[in-house]
Amino acid sequence: MFSCLNLRRRLRGGRQGSSSASWDAMSKPKTQAPAVIHKVIMVGSGGVGKSALTLQFMYDEFVEDYEPTKADSYRKKVQLDAEEVQIDILDTAGQEDYAAIRDNYFRCGEGFLCVFSITEQESFQSTSEFREQILRVKNDENIPFLLVGNKMDLEERRQVTVEEAQARAQEWNVSYVETSAKTRANVDKVFYDLMREIRAQKVAAAKPDNDKKGKKKKSGRKCVIL
């Protein structure tokens, strides 16, 4: 009996105290100051690699076989610029009969990775619908949002040019990043960039007098060419 406790006490040291943070925060959210959690939602058409990006980011693994996701949630502690935070990733289904079903999780998301496959024009087109729905549900023009062109390792099958993707990102006032879940290129970058945006958004929200329309946060809107 005591050993179990003992173990926990001891082990907490080995994990730089982070596990205790999660434990304490989660089990007693009312009594302990909760650790910062950034809720990220993966959106995009089916088969563009949302789960692959998530799994690569979470567990450094790439799964070749495609199996449509329904919805799954992941949580991980990460070091975001000297700050220890948790990232909560909601990996969603690409194929959905009724868009309204998504409303609920769009509602709870704090930031969105809108993923399309550069090898599939259609998936690029449907990003607009996702964007629209997110804006409608969140009712916020400045919601942290990243346009992600996945499968950049399949350059020879590219159907969506960097230019048109960038043009759309510019139109939406967001960043465009190309990634490869297979080679892990830019995988960390998209998640961390998004988290930084979410953090900035939260800081801004914490000051009620701050003008929400101020677009200072959006300064880093440069496109990333890979």
Place this chain on the structure above:
Amino acid sequence: MTAIKHTLQREVFLPSEERLIAVVHVTKPGRKKKASFLCAAVTTEKPIQAHIYQVKKQDRGDTFKKKLSWSLRELKVLDAKDATKDTAEFELQFDKVYKWVASSIQEKLTFIQYLWKLCQRYLIQKPEFLNIPNGVLEEIGESLEGDHTGQEKTVLGASDSDWHALSEREEADIELLMSECEYAISNAEAFAEQLSKDLSVLDGANIHSIMGCEDQVLELMVLLDQGVQEAVRVEERLEEYDLKLKGVKDLMEFMKDKDTLIQVKTRNNQKLLQELDSLVNQLDLDHDHMKALLDGDLSSPRGIEQCSEAAMRLQHCTAAEIHPSLSRMAAVQEQRKRFTRLKATFAMRLAHHLNNLFIHQGNEMCETLSQYASELTLPRHAASQRDLLPYADLMAWLKMAEPESFEKLAKVYTSSLSRLYDREMKEFMESAKVKLTPSKLERKGSLLPSQRFTLGDSVSSLHKAFDSRKTGSTNALDASSHHGSDADLSGTAKLDQIFQHVLNELAPVCLAEQDFCVHFFQLAAEGSSQGESGAETATGAQKPSSAKQRQINTAVRKMMAELFPSLESELISLIEFLHKLDTFNSLYMLVRMSEHVINAEDTGSFLSKTFGNCLVQIKRNFDKFIQIQIQSVQESKLSKKSKVGIVPFVHSFEDFAQQAENIFRGSDRRNDLDKAYGKLISAIFEQIGRLAADSQKTPSDVVLFENYHHIFSLLSQLKISCLENQKKEAKQKYQEYMQNYVIASLGRPLEKLHMFIEGIESRVATGVKYEEISYQLAYSKQEIRKVIHEYPVKEVKKGLDSLYKKLDKHLCEEESLHQVVWHSMQDEFIKQYKHYETLIARCYPESGISLEFTITDLLGFFSDIAQSH
């Protein structure tokens, strides 16, 4: 043919005293019928005549009769007709030509061969043989020629070998003789008379000349007599010489014998001298040596050297190989007695000296021991061992000379040093323990003292702490453990370091002592069965231990065990101490000790054995630790008030696994850890089920899928290869239980409708047709309208709202599965809605019955729910 030949011989030729040589069965060419035999025969009496006969069979009866006959001499030509072509025809030419056809070619040739032989033998003027095939006559010719060379070619008989022909000269003489008397031929009588007359004349002349020789014979006789006399004289003379020589010979032999004797004597003398020489040499002990042995200085290096040399010499003298009979000599015995005395005296002196030395050293080191206590090192014995090493030779001698006192000395050494080592070990271990304890105390000071554990009552306080945790008042403890983590980290690192340090300290001390013992007590040299390398070992032992050279045998181990009686127990007590201090330490110790055991090259040495034993103990503790973990998992209980969320032991396992991965990284003990993982995980899986079933506030499905989701995520992160299956199992269970939960929950918002539909389905299942459902009383159109009416749009929305709230209440924040579950519920609800719709459409067609809310309404509700929080 042989039979015919035989018959012919008997009937035709025997009566006429002839011998049949050859026969051939012939016919006249053209007239086939008149068969006859051509026979060649010779007379049996001299002079031998050869004839050729034609013999015919009488027309009546079986008798044969000669029809024609020729002498062989009359044969002029024999023509075999053709030499190259095979034909049975041949011709014989006597007075005229006779043509014959033989019954076979072979017969013809055989016959010709015989004729040829006869001609060769009996004819001077041979007939011509024409057209004879090659090879038929040649052999015969050769053999015949061989027989007759050098002989006159006259008529020869087969049986008259004693008859000699006249030689040419004789022939010539006879011819001359006969030519002298011309009448000889005509008047043989007169010639014979003439010849005998001549003969008698010659006889007379002969006798005459013999008579004339008599005088000369007499002369010859006289000469012979003289010669005999001369010879007799010479013989006498020779005999005389012989006699003289005989005397000389006897003398010579006598002298020879004497000479041999003298030589033997000289040789014996020389041998005796040599023997005595070597005896004296062997038994002679230098005066200096004797002095050194008796009162040499045993404390100075020079003195030791002298003593060693003297001892060796003495040993040499004692062990000298002397013939048993020689040892009976009084002088030898006396000398030996002296040696024995000397040996005993010296041995006693040496033993006494060393004895004192050992005890002195032991005491001395004991006194200086305290100074080490503070800095956690084992005192090195190099200095004292260096002092003792010069005595090694003497020890070797002692071992040979006085095994008993050697043994005694060894015992003194062991007992004196074992006490020392015992104390050293104890103090070392104590100080190690002390070192380990302050790190706790330090931390204790910086933390909440009341909840921390003092060494003395750590167990009880831990129990208390755990109890307090269980009752839910965990804030303070959690806070403290949270804050304490840094100190903790340094604590574990320090522990690891100290344990490592202890092991590292022990190794050189033990090895040094072992090397010393091997060298000093000649242990390696002892067992010849342990290999020939004893001497090599003794010399090599001083060099920095190249472990392979070291021949460890049981004697060494035994001695080491005596020297370090408490090493193992002390080590184990340290291990137990650490284990008690914190069972988790066993993980560290397992890894460290394994490294030591595996890296030790000389398996079988005392230290390795000891470490091995300790390793077993540690492994036991490790197993115990795992067992305790499992037990704590099994005994864990949930708070009944709050929602369950992630079960504490799942978190514990997370912590344990992460820490253990760090500790075991690259260790050979991976296997043990994997096994422990397997046991822990299976216990956890089991217990999750138990806790879920016990859970009151939260549905058990929720407990299950939340925890399995967590475990799956955890295992994905850890990537522990041996738990791959469990990972898959966790994922599967997570999905399974979530689905269970979703389906169970969905029954509620439209409960009556759900029941109704289920009722319809069960009817259908029993064989009722869809169209006929509406005719059943319980499921009539009125009934369904009533049920549907109970769920107007507003009611459905309320039901969904409450479902969402319930979900919020059931799920814990930590796994953040709200969205996932809600998503699944939305999906499932829509599916259910569609199912109801189609079922109603089938069962109540054209009645216009439908649910009071549409799918658009539903989607609207979902959006509203989304917007409402």
